[in-house]
């Protein structure tokens with residue numbers, strides 16, 4: 001019998017959600033709930049989306065699961081969130097205490113990943129996950145979160161066939 005990992009199971013579940021969700025907004029709401037419930041180490045899961053037409057550009061909190069955050073609007077020059085959106089790179093922080101860019105959401109957060117969401121090659125938002133565990137986002141988790149971000153980008157583009165994720169990343173464990 002083939003052995004499936006938890007990550008493979010969750011990957012399948014999010015791809016099923018993407019097939020069934022009528023809109024990208026529905027998909028984002030269902031996805032944050034599923035990721036938060038199914039992966040023990042994902043203690044806060046949420047989307048930040050770029051406010052259409054805002055100058056200077058602004059990330060606005062969208063669908064999320066976990067404790068309320070004081071950071072409902074984040075400019076691109078602030079936070080791990082701003083770094084990911086402005087660079088178009090996945091940012092993985094193994095120890096948030098050691099990263100001067102980090103904007104605290106919860107005192108319990110130890111590590112964080114932020115993956116940009118692209119629509120027609122442009123960043124439109126991002127998927128942000130915080131963990132109470134240090135260095136929670138191994139390469140397998142990074143690939144899962146990037147896959148989720150691609151599903152949302154595809155849904156926003158109105159396409160149903162998942163493109164493969166080719167996101168670049170930067171890891172900070174200073």
Ligand code: SME
Pocket residue numbers: 044046069071074078079080081082101102103104105106112128130
């Ligand atoms: N930690 C993020 C802010 C968002 S909260 O974690 C939900 C950052 O440094 O940008």
